[in-house]
Amino acid sequence: MVFTTLSTGFLTGAGLIIGIGAQNAFVLRQGLLRQYVGQVVTVCTLSDIALILAGVAGIGLLINEFPEALTVLHYMGALFLVVYGGMAARRVFTNTAHLSATEGSSKRSLKSVLLTCLAFTFLNPHVYLDTMILVGGLSTQHAGELRWVFAVGACVASVCWFSCLGFGARLLQPVFRNPIAWRVLDAVVAVFMMGMALLLVWYPLDN
Numbered sequence: 001m002v003f004t005t006l007s008t009g010f011l012t013g014a015g016l017i018i019g020i021g022a023q024n025a026f027v028l029r030q031g032l033l034r035q036y037v038g039q040v041v042t043v044c045t046l047s048d049i050a051l052i053l054a055g056v057a058g059i060g061l062l063i064n065e066f067p068e069a070l071t072v073l074h075y076m077g078a079l080f081l082v083v084y085g086g087m088a089a090r091r092v093f094t095n096t097a098h099l100s101a102t103e104g105s106s107k108r109s110l111k112s113v114l115l116t117c118l119a120f121t122f123l124n125p126h127v128y129l130d131t132m133i134l135v136g137g138l139s140t141q142h143a144g145e146l147r148w149v150f151a152v153g154a155c156v157a158s159v160c161w162f163s164c165l166g167f168g169a170r171l172l173q174p175v176f177r178n179p180i181a182w183r184v185l186d187a188v189v190a191v192f193m194m195g196m197a198l199l200l201v202w203y204p205l206d207n
Helices: 002-017 022-033 037-057 060-065 067-094 096-103 110-122 125-139 146-172 179-202
Strands: none
Touching: 002 125, 002 146, 022 037, 022 110, 022 146, 022 179, 037 110, 037 125, 037 146, 067 110, 067 179, 125 146
C-alpha cells in the first residue's frame, strides 16, 4: 500500500511539472549556460516541495476561499512574462547568450538569477492550482498518514525532474556551441513567454 501510494504521488507530481513551461525553460537555459545550476535547481525543488506540503496540509483550501489573491498573481505573472520575453527577444539580435556561454563569463549576479527563478515560480498562478489545490486535493483520497506518503512521492518527482533538467542540459551543449542555436532558443523562449502572457490576460483564471 505504501509503495503504491508513493508511486501514485510520484506519477502525479511528474505529470504536473514535466512539460513546456516558463520555469522549465528558465532552468534549461541556466543549465545550458552552466550558471548557478545547483542553486537554481535547489530553489525550484524546495519551492515545489513547500507548495506540495502546504497543499497536503490544507492551505490550498484557503486559496479556493480567496480567489482574489490568484487574480493579482495572474496579472503580475503576465507582466513578468512580457518583460522576460522582451529580454529574450533582445538577445536574438544581440547574441549575448552565446558569448556568455562560450567565454564562461556571467553578466548576471547570483541574486539576480535567484530572484528571477523565484518570480517564475511564485508569480505563476497555475503553480498554486497544480501543487497546492490539485495535489492537495488528490492526497485526501489516501487515508491517514498515507496522504503524506503521496506527498513524498510528488516531492521526489520534483527533485528528479529539476535535477535532470538543470544538470542534464549540458548534454545539449555541443549543439549550442553554434550561435544560431542560441538565437533559435531565445526566439522560441520569447514567443513562448509572450504567448503565455497573452493567454493569462485573455483568459480568466479558472479554479
